[in-house]
Amino acid sequence: MRRGGRTTPSVVAFGKNGDRLVGQTALRQAVTNSERTISSIKREMGTKYKVNIDGRNYSPQEISALILKKLKADAEAFLGETVSEAVITVPAYFTDAQRQATKDAGRIAGLEVQRIINEPTAAALAYGVDKEEPQKVMVYDLGGGTFDVSILDISNGVIEVLATAGNNRLGGDDFDKFVVDYLVEEFKREHRVDLTSNLVAMQRVKEAAEKAKIELSASTSTEIALPYLTEAKGSPLHMEITLTRAKFNELTAHLVDATMIPVKQALEDAGLSAGSLGRILLVGGSSRIPAVQEAVKNFAGKEGFKGINPDECVAMGAALQGGVLIGSVTGLLLLDVTPLSLGIETSGGHFTRVIDRNTTIPISKSQIFSTVQNFQTNVEINVLQGERAMAKQNRSLGKFKLKGIQRAMRGVPQIEVTFTIDANGIVNVSAKDLGTGKQQEITLTDSSNMSDADIEKAIRDAEQHAAEDAQVHLEAEARNRTGKLIGQAEAIEKKSLDKADKAKLASALKDAKKALRGKNNDAIQAAGDYLEQVLSELGR
Amino acid sequence: MTDPYKIMELTPSATDEEIKQAYRRLAKKYHPDLNPGNQEATDKMQKINAAYEQIKAMRQGGGSAYGGQPGGGTSSGQQNYGPGGNPFGQGGNPFGQNGNPFGPGGNPFGQGNPFGDGDFYKQFNEYFGRSQQQQRRHTAKSPRMQAVFHFLENRQYLEALRLLSEIERDGEWFFASAIANAGTGNRVTALNHAQQAVQLDPGNDEYLSLLEQFQQGSFAYRQSGEGHGFDMTRAARSMMNCCALQMVCLCCCRPC
Numbered sequence: 001m002r003r004g005g006r007t008t009p010s011v012v013a014f015g016k017n018g019d020r021l022v023g024q025t026a027l028r029q030a031v032t033n034s035e036r037t038i039s040s041i042k043r044e045m046g047t048k049y050k051v052n053i054d055g056r057n058y059s060p061q062e063i064s065a066l067i068l069k070k071l072k073a074d075a076e077a078f079l080g081e082t083v084s085e086a087v088i089t090v091p092a093y094f095t096d097a098q099r100q101a102t103k104d105a106g107r108i109a110g111l112e113v114q115r116i117i118n119e120p121t122a123a124a125l126a127y128g129v130d131k132e133e134p135q136k137v138m139v140y141d142l143g144g145g146t147f148d149v150s151i152l153d154i155s156n157g158v159i160e161v162l163a164t165a166g167n168n169r170l171g172g173d174d175f176d177k178f179v180v181d182y183l184v185e186e187f188k189r190e191h192r193v194d195l196t197s198n199l200v201a202m203q204r205v206k207e208a209a210e211k212a213k214i215e216l217s218a219s220t221s222t223e224i225a226l227p228y229l230t231e232a233k234g235s236p237l238h239m240e241i242t243l244t245r246a247k248f249n250e251l252t253a254h255l256v257d258a259t260m261i262p263v264k265q266a267l268e269d270a271g272l273s274a275g276s277l278g279r280i281l282l283v284g285g286s287s288r289i290p291a292v293q294e295a296v297k298n299f300a301g302k303e304g305f306k307g308i309n310p311d312e313c314v315a316m317g318a319a320l321q322g323g324v325l326i327g328s329v330t331g332l333l334l335l336d337v338t339p340l341s342l343g344i345e346t347s348g349g350h351f352t353r354v355i356d357r358n359t360t361i362p363i364s365k366s367q368i369f370s371t372v373q374n375f376q377t378n379v380e381i382n383v384l385q386g387e388r389a390m391a392k393q394n395r396s397l398g399k400f401k402l403k404g405i406q407r408a409m410r411g412v413p414q415i416e417v418t419f420t421i422d423a424n425g426i427v428n429v430s431a432k433d434l435g436t437g438k439q440q441e442i443t444l445t446d447s448s449n450m451s452d453a454d455i456e457k458a459i460r461d462a463e464q465h466a467a468e469d470a471q472v473h474l475e476a477e478a479r480n481r482t483g484k485l486i487g488q489a490e491a492i493e494k495k496s497l498d499k500a501d502k503a504k505l506a507s508a509l510k511d512a513k514k515a516l517r518g519k520n521n522d523a524i525q526a527a528g529d530y531l532e533q534v535l536s537e538l539g540r
Numbered sequence: 541m542t543d544p545y546k547i548m549e550l551t552p553s554a555t556d557e558e559i560k561q562a563y564r565r566l567a568k569k570y571h572p573d574l575n576p577g578n579q580e581a582t583d584k585m586q587k588i589n590a591a592y593e594q595i596k597a598m599r600q601g602g603g604s605a606y607g608g609q610p611g612g613g614t615s616s617g618q619q620n621y622g623p624g625g626n627p628f629g630q631g632g633n634p635f636g637q638n639g640n641p642f643g644p645g646g647n648p649f650g651q652g653n654p655f656g657d658g659d660f661y662k663q664f665n666e667y668f669g670r671s672q673q674q675q676r677r678h679t680a681k682s683p684r685m686q687a688v689f690h691f692l693e694n695r696q697y698l699e700a701l702r703l704l705s706e707i708e709r710d711g712e713w714f715f716a717s718a719i720a721n722a723g724t725g726n727r728v729t730a731l732n733h734a735q736q737a738v739q740l741d742p743g744n745d746e747y748l749s750l751l752e753q754f755q756q757g758s759f760a761y762r763q764s765g766e767g768h769g770f771d772m773t774r775a776a777r778s779m780m781n782c783c784a785l786q787m788v789c790l791c792c793c794r795p796c
Contacts, residue, residue, distance in 0.1 A: 115573075155564075156564070158564045158567065158568065160564070271600070321573075324573055324574070325573060325576060327576075333567060333568055333571055333573060333574065334573065335567055335571070356593075359589070359593050360589045360592065360593070361589065362572060362582055362585055362586050362589065363586050363589040363590055363593070364583075364586040364587070364590065365590055420586065422572075422582075423571075423572045423573065423582075
């Protein structure tokens with residue numbers, strides 16, 4: 001925003017000199033610094049993925065926090081006041097681990113995350129569909145890295161999510177990838193050179209592929225021209241390929257088809273037919289692709305609605321929800337759902353659900369379980385999230401033990417397992433032996449998620465880095481100021497001055513120049529101060 | 541199990557639209573977004589959502605959204621009031637489907653003991669589940685009775701009892717009531733009603749077998765329950781489950 005753009009690309013880069021770049025500046029140097037540039041970190045949230053830079057491992061939370069910090073700083077510069085709380089949107093299909101990680105990223109960036117809301121719901125808010133007549137709405141949200149579809153039932157200011165489905169690893173980036181593969185293949189066919197090992201060339205091809213994709217939304221054919229892409233036998237090679245929309249559609253048809261699977265599932269879960277949808281909202285930059293719009297139209301029998309800039313409507317919705325939370329927006333209520341079923345592992349490695357997917361949150365639900373062996377005194381509770389029948393096919397959110405169960409025949413002890421999901425979609429599980437009243441509870445901290453200590457450390461690191469940044473900034477400022485003063489002094493020196501003044505000025509100038517050659521910030525500052533004083537005396 | 545209709549400030553006769561209206565009215569009142577920092581409101585909203593889910597699940601015919609799951613504690617019954625549709629013969633039976641943690645088929649005693657396969661854990665309700673599965677061949681006389689049996693199959697015993705209270709009593713009624721009472725842990729009434737069902741219709745094998753199961757089950761319980769620190773006041777429900785286990789064992793051995 002500081003640079004005037006309405007969006008900040010979620011790109012982070014570590015410069016060669018150790019400074020951290022975020023947003024447009026990071027994106028611009030991506031070609032020359034591709035191995036130290038990170039994009040699409042959102043895809044890695046809640047996983048064990050680590051980015052190794054100069055021997056230090058950064059978790060996805062920390063990388064995200066850098067972006068959030070930048071946004072926070074930009075917003076503060078724009079508003080002229082401190083920003084301390086935030087509403088963050090996530091893909092509706094995010095798991096508990098991913099939401100937890102998002103919340104942690106906010107904390108590291110110094111933001112208190114008031115609410116995590118689902119992107120399709122936020123988009124619906126931005127469209128103002130709550131102002132229209134009561135109807136059922138489908139939000140088709142194809143973003144850069146994720147795909148979400150939500151079915152909403154809207155009436156009188158209440159937005160109730162009926163069902164949500166999606167694919168966490170399907171988005172615009174995949175469309176780019178298939179175009180890149182095609183271009184690389186074509187290049188190889190023509191020049192017999194494989195580009196895949198040439199990182200800089202690949203980065204250029206990637207950028208060109210994305211640009212071509214965007215252009216093909218408006219025109220039916222585009223030129224990909226990359227001069228001096230690489231060299232072979234001492235002569236430069238250029239890429240010159242024409243990509244038609246038809247070819248692009250052919251390359252990416254399977255991706256468009258793949259979006260229809262969650263669409264069908266969400267409709268089925270909501271118990272609706274495509275015909276009963278009053279409106280279809282297209283959200284996310286990739287929903288601009290004509291083939292995508294065509295597919296939606298074919299499926300639903302009506303044109304998708306795309307009134308607002310798809311890149312921005314999610315942010316606008318989040319702002320509205322923030323307004324609801326602080327009470328400045330009234331008459332609006334979001335009733336969101338949990339996207340994935342929750343349960344525990346039971347005998348034989350099976351997954352037994354306690355809360356079904358698409359249950360409205362916040363919710364608390366219990367189920368009673370028992371032991372499988374005689375005189376068993378403790379049980380391990382493996383909390384799972386997913387839709388598959390077997391425990392190991394689903395994602396484990398964490399495990400905990402309930403000990404000291406009263407000795408009894410198998411099947412006799414009653415262990416009540418309670419799942420609670422808060423309004424952010426974050427899960428808490430407790431187990432209680434109804435016989436002894438013993439209770440054990442966890443807020444899920446999967447190994448990929450960060451412990452409180454980790455977060456504290458990350459916050460300290462981030463603050464320390466902020467302090468370093470501030471120091472650098474201060475130094476640069478002092479140098480600038482002293483430099484300017486030297487310029488002024490040199491101009492005055494040429495004028496006719498009395499001897500004493502001239503000597504004074506010359507000595508101050510000499511000190512200042514000497515200080516500037518050194519690295520002592522205090523000395524630079526002091527020399528600058530003195531020079532300024534001398535100059536002001538002369539001016540009198 | 542608390543009555544979901546009571547939480548929603550409704551009666552079971554409410555229409556779907558009334559339920560939706562009530563839900564939205566309550567949500568507007570108690571949702572944490574509109575009551576920041578109010579834990580009481582959050583707890584209330586959690587209950588409202590659970591109740592709403594439960595009612596929706598009970599009223600939902602067929603198995604679209606819920607077909608793939610094992611009928612869990614509170615939420616997952618399916619109801620089919622539609623004429624002619626025998627709920628036991630349809631796909632709505634959660635135990636016959638992939639949602640059942642124990643897979644298809646379902647006679648655990650016939651195909652390897654599921655208790656012995658190494659995991660610590662076992663869901664209690666499975667006992668009930670399978671016992672109901674044995675009764676799936678029961679063909680109800682009226683659509684309302686079908687609904688009752690559907691509730692029973694999904695272990696929505698309170699729902700079944702509520703519905704039963706509106707139906708005239710005959711042999712079948714007592715039979716259903718016996719199962720429902722057994723399900724809620726009311727063993728005495730269960731036994732009484734099983735006896736009455738047999739008295740009213742002595743020729744019915746189904747009723748007779750249920751009574752026998754209850755009687756023999758309780759005997760079996762007394763034999764095996766000794767010395768396990770098991771007393772009625774403290775764990776009436778546990779006992780019921782234990783009893784049901786016996787019932788299942790007997791059930792499976794019988795060629796019913």
